[in-house]
Amino acid sequence: MIAGLASWLGPEEWQAVRLSLRVSLVATLASLPLGVLAAYALARWSFWGRPLLNGLVHLPLILPPVVTGYLLLLSFGRRGIFGEFLEQFGIVLSFRWTGAALAAAVMAFPLMVRAIRLALEAVDPRLEAAASTLGASPAWVFVTVTLPLILPGVVAGGVLAFAKAMGEFGATITFVSNIPGETRTIPSAIYAFLQMPGGEAAAGRLVIVSVALAMAALLASEVLARRVARRVAGA
């Protein structure tokens, strides 16, 4: 099926599809632990910087994507504070696919954190107290009770973030431009094809792929979430 899809699409389009999948997958998996941590901090801890963290996490949801992309360029570009620091370790983000993954992760982060936080708030803290009376330290309580119970939320958050990352355009094109084979994801490719005379057919095929992938992700999340929820409900 994959070979058929590759031959149906032109080489440039196929490249964009593969790149989008890779960027979104890396963005989702790399930000998932951070997402769980941020959700846990927001749901359970009270500290002075909590409103600040909450704002920071949700900012990409409200800011124009171009602004987010530009801020990423300022901070993670080769002259930016984080960019210069990371370059010492040979990590360059600007105008690379890794930068596209960072942009996608930042843009998808609020959705991911929101889903996980909702799941955390639904966990009965009395179960965690019961685990602690049975000898589990706070870290073990998290691993053996909290995490399994919020798994449906984590899965849902991950799928949502993946879908959002697949569609990210504004921040990506601002931060890492639109370089074929490096940063030209599906949305960027559609945009580029539409700028070219006679590019409508290629753009149309990518649109179909986009819709199919989004549908598949939604269905997969539904099935996965239901399966996990059934396991956790203990029936």
Added chain:
Amino acid sequence: MTLSLSIQHRFAGFELDVAFEAPPGVTVLFGASGSGKTTLVNAVAGLLRPDAGRIVAGDWVLLDTAAGRCVPPHRRRLGYVFQEGRLFPHLTVRQNLLYGRWFAPRGAEAPSLGHVVELLGLGDLLDRRPGALSGGEMQRVAIGRALLAAPRLILADEPLAALDEARKAEILPYFERLQGELSVPMLYVSHSSAEVARLATTVVALRGGRVTAFGPPGRVLGDVAAVGARSAASVLTALVVAHQGDGLTELQTAGGPIWLPHVAAAPGSALRVRIAAQDVILSRARPEGLSALNILAGTITEIRPGEGPGAMVVLAVGPAGAVGPDRLLARITRRSAEALGLATGQACHAIVKTVAVAPEDVGIGHRAVGAGTGPGKPDQRVR
């Protein structure tokens, strides 16, 4: 293991100020809801940090606010049985049972899984998940889970409160067997005087965040001021004599033989029988032509007029045969007391209907019953 406890804690509109030192065995915190029982247990478990206090289990200081010491809950090595089970829904019964064992220090003395499964009748449930269990089954698993964590002390917060009468009757014997077979010390919260009578070595009666009475169940349950007239009861020691063809069991008490609805205990075993003070009728002469089977003879030692129309009459009964002296309470009206001319030192007969003693009032006499029970614990056979 003695449990010595002193706690001061203030909530909005409520102040808890409690101190006691309980001997080994089962200590029951007894009181109506809102008396501070659960707060106390949570403080022992470490789930609540009181404003000030000191909790020592045996020689181990769990909390000493003056010295700035507070052991976190996961290092206290307690087994907490909650009112609502609190089983982990994502784990099977077997995994739930073994959860605490995982964290218990190696070499800690704990019953084996097989023993606990047999004791609590969990054999058929092991591969199920909590969602597929009934309320009674869940509580049995919760008890097993607490036991298998190798606790030094078991805490139980009204573990029967969420169950219907039939399930209560099913679970209570397991707590009795816990005492008989494993002898883990226990702090048990209850508002039921039947549970107190059956389980307690020591009763701590609480009201409004203060201790109103402390001591063996026979004494505390007889203290109307502490437990209220409706809960006042005697706890008699009784030996099973024989099971009879008509479904009754004959028991020997200090005041004479009594007959109760069938009691599942072998002849010769010692029981505690709770008799509610309001179920007792008094008569100066030994009554005849009466349907009630149980007529106990005793001597009036005290008549306490209460507030309102009632009075509490205390009878000393026995000793008789192998059963040491005991104490029986009768709650009658002041008018009757005057009409009968009751006075201390008089001989008197107490009448108890057989069916007034419910199965939940009869428990295994695993410990000396306290008030009135002499030092010679009756454990030899009658006849």
